[in-house]
Amino acid sequence: MLDVITLRVAFGLVALTVLVLFYVGPSRSTRSSYARWWSSALGLYVASALLFLCNGTPVQVVANPSGNAVAVLGSACVWAGARTLRHKVTRRWLLGVGPGVVLLVSLLDDPVHDTWTGGSAFLIGMTLMLALSCGELWAHRRSLVGSRHGEPRHDEHPHDVALLSMATISTVVAVYYFGRTVCFLAVGPLDPVFVNVFGPAVTTLLTTVMLVVVTFSMSTLSYESATSELRLRATRDPLTGVLNRYEFMRLADRLSKRDAALLVADLDGFKALNDGLGHAAGDHALIEFADVCSNAVGPHDLVGRLGGDEFALILTDGQRAEAVTATIRRRFQDGWPSGQGPTISFGIAPMDKKVSVKDTLIRADVALYRAKTAGRDRAVRYEQAG
Incomplete structure (x- = not known):
């Protein structure tokens, strides 16, 4: 299996690549709120990967706690982006509460010697943000299905598959992080079960898959959002709203x-x-x-x-x-x-x-x-x- 450093470098490169492609494509062309939030999340995930690469160096004392907080902040941006799909606004200060707590706990732990400094706070923060995100996605999908219940399928809804993919992968990652948190608290980060099932290598691979799936799905949602108004204008009478x-x-x-x-x-x-x-x-x-x-x-x-x-x-x-x-x-x-x-x-x-x-x-x-x-x-x- 590839070593953790190689996987983290690969993760950073993948995250940076999809960030650039997503930003110059769907994010700039549609300027949707959830596209901007996802771009922010990608940038923060890249930053956290770079900070975690400093483990074992003299700057670990600052880089490791910062990496924990930045990763949680990235997941908080994922949550905020999911909320915008339901037309909900997230207060900026609310996004900083979780990362702030994680940073404080990590700094007060043992950042000089322990690469898992503040690990419990970090894992709880990630689990909470990811769980909230998938909850918003599933709620949004239920509302869409409910609003079309019993209606004739006059129009295709290409974003359904994208939204389902986002909700599914977010749920998988949230459940994984929940299991990771429970295992960390039960046996610690050095136990073979934790290392082999919930260690940094497996987590990095799974997170990389999540980035690719969500970015592709976000692109579909962004283009669908940009074209929905044009589609509406092409099929509806502008005065009454009924079919033209x-x-x-x-x-x-x-x-x-x-x-x-x-x-x-x-x-x-x-x-x-x-x-x-x-x-x-x-x-x-x-x-x-x-x-x-x-x-x-x-x-x-x-x-x-x-x-x-x-x-x-x-x-x-x-x-x-x-x-x-x-x-x-x-x-x-x-x-x-x-x-x-x-x-x-x-x-x-x-x-x-x-x-x-x-x-x-x-x-x-x-x-x-x-x-x-x-x-x-x-x-x-x-x-x-x-």
Whole structure:
């Protein structure tokens, strides 16, 4: 097996390499908070590796305690970075508490002769920071999965694998450090079990793997974060937040089946509302209507804005169409003073694999025209429009 000094040199070189590559790539291009925290952690891990190389030299008395504190501070930065994924802010002074305690204990121990000076405080600090980090990562992943529970998988989420990899390797390292701490306190650093299972050589190898996995995963998360807003702009209507026409038609092809129905909705008297109360009132009506539609449909249904005051919906259960339109009309009217809000007309067309979405949309428009000419504020099916 390679000696500890060689492994620590290799670890330092790996950490420095991934730091440079990560900083000039994802960190600078995305400028995300977690990328900056991870860059800081990498730099601190490099510094700690250099300080530990001073063991056995006259400067060990300062280098060894400093290496302990810097390593714990690096793990604290990993924790702070994981918190930013959940939009949590970590106070800077809080990051210094653990490293400060570790530094003090290490200096008061025997830094002149003992390369494991302050070892118990160092291992407890590392275990705590890594455990907090993996806890934040798993909590973030659970929140993402929970927020998408029951929703149609319209979009792929490429950061899922990266987040799972980060959480898994962080957990492995945290559990390893917990075992390392228990073994250190039970038998000491010179016991063969500790040396062979939890010694510096094994720890350095495992930490190197963690650096590579987390850095790669962080790169994926950083690029995903940078492109998510562009993806959102490309698929969502900027005013209402529902699907834009292009994305609605693209996703509609996936839901084209016998039991589904396509609905076209139009705000009755929308032009008069705009002319009488102004465009701000018109925008408010569009936003409110989009919200009502989004809350009235099921988790596997679609809501999109085709343009102007025309919206489209796809219900995977087409038999519910009349009930859903009645609910939407009622809820939308409840949000306006009596008699002041525009009414809604709907055209409903059953979907069929033999009929294209474009032709189904035409059929729904025909039904909508029939609803308008019949007095508005109603829903008409295509088969009733002939």
